[in-house]
Amino acid sequence: MHDRTCSRSHIVACMKEAARIGGASLAGNFARLAALPILEKGPSDFVSAADIESERLIIAHLGDTLPDIAVLGEESGASPGASDGRRIVIDPLDGTNNFLHGIPQFSVSLALMEGDEVTAGVTYHPLSHDMFWAAKGEGAFLGDQRLTGSKRSSLAHAVVGTCFPYHGKGDTEKAAREMAAIMPQVSGIRSPGSAALEIAYVAEGRFDGFWTSGAKLDLWDLAAGVIIAREAGCIATEIDGEGDPLHCRSLVVAPRQFHSLFIDIFRTASASNAACQARSR
Incomplete structure (x- = not known):
């Protein structure tokens, strides 16, 4: 029987703890990155192992604490659907390339979906222990601190985050056009390498905006960050x-x-490119 009395606040508390558990696993593997024997098989093998271990621990915790809510994991796929339409979308390691190269910017991200709507999200930085979270209608927080976004008034003072396409993933020409259009307008552009964290930074006001369209992101990359920002x-x-x-x-x-x-x-920028293409025909 599905427990329809399970409150959203209880679900968020369980998601936070699951993120901490998965994050602790990532932090442990990150600390011994160079010493792990599996690195000899190739970096992609090790990263896959880190993803899978984090996701396994997250799903185990959610299964113990929220057995009636379905999950959708980046690595393991979907569990059987819950009858009330609730599921938790899991990204056990957002920022895989950073993790692989020893760059300390990666996160764990979980989002609650009720039907097609995201109603809660958690993004956790395992090394800094920053816990970003939000629930629909209740606000967004970093720990206990309420987030209200940047209060800067001048675009010329803005720092903006983005994700770049790489290794054949995404439209590099489109991303370059967007970059060329926005660079003269702002004071800085950053691409730290974990989209979930970068969107949360917009909520915090550390970034004044974030965009991506050339790079391909998936639901688990965006879902938690979008509700935290909103x-x-x-x-x-x-x-x-x-x-x-x-x-x-x-x-x-x-x-x-x-x-x-x-x-x-x-x-x-898009209109200008379309006009250039039309003239070249």
């Missing part, structure tokens, strides 16, 4: 300013004073 008062859409970013085609997330400005920049 509950902090930020706007998250596709790059056209209208679509749902959880369709995983593109994302622009920013505080209200900047979101429409970013959309205009990217729209102008």
Whole structure:
């Protein structure tokens, strides 16, 4: 029997603890990265092992504490669906390339979906122990600190995050056009390498915006970050300013004073490219 009395706050508490458990596993493996024998088989083998161990521990904890809620894991796929339509989407290691290269910027990310809607999210940095979380209608938090996004008023003072396409994944030409369009408008662009954390940084106000459309992201990369940002008062859409970013085609997330400005920049860049292509025909 499914326990329909399980409150959202209880689910979020269980998600936080699951993220800590998975994160502790990642931190342990990260600390002995160079000494692990499996590295001799190739870096992709080790990274897969780290992903799988983290996800296994997360799913085990959720199974013990929330047995009636389905899960969708990046590595293990979907469990049997819950009758009430709830599931937890799991990214056991966001920032795999960073992890592999010893760069201390990666995270664990979990999102609660009720039907097609994300209603809670958790993003955890295992090395700093930063726990970002949000629940629908309840706000976004870093630990116990409420998040409200950046209060900067000048785009010229903004620092913006992004994900770059790499190794054949994504549209490098499109990403380069977007980069060229936004670079003269802001004070800095960063790509730390964990999209889940970077979106949370927008909620915190550490970043003044985040976008991606050239790089390919999946539901587990975006779901937690999007609700954390929205509950902090930020706007998250596709790059056209209208679509749902959880369709995983593109994302622009920013505080209200900047979101429409970013959309205009990217729209102008897209129109200019289309005009150039038309002239070249």
